[in-house]
Amino acid sequence: MRESKQYSRRQLFTHFARPPVKQSRLVISNTCDNLYGYCESCVDSCSKQAITWCADQKPVIDTDKCNRCQQCIDACFISAITVADE
Numbered sequence: 001m002r003e004s005k006q007y008s009r010r011q012l013f014t015h016f017a018r019p020p021v022k023q024s025r026l027v028i029s030n031t032c033d034n035l036y037g038y039c040e041s042c043v044d045s046c047s048k049q050a051i052t053w054c055a056d057q058k059p060v061i062d063t064d065k066c067n068r069c070q071q072c073i074d075a076c077f078i079s080a081i082t083v084a085d086e
Ligand code: SF4
Pocket: 026, 045, 046, 047, 048, 049, 050, 051, 061, 065, 066, 067, 068, 069, 070, 071, 072, 073
């Protein structure tokens, strides 16, 4: 006979009613052209002003401002920006 699994009210609430929300973040790889020359395409593409440009460094993405629209990914001509699950 097949056993049915029992769940407590707490398990039902925490596991089924509120499944974990997967957060994603953007990662800029070391192939970023701004490390070796000059590029700010991703900065220009961001309508949320979530990307800060710094000379000779990879741009920095403010995760609080970023809405994960991924326009910067499209703007990067060498595909240096990727999405990573947290
Ligand atoms: S995903 Fe959108 S909001 Fe986030 S940094 Fe890129 S362009 Fe800006």
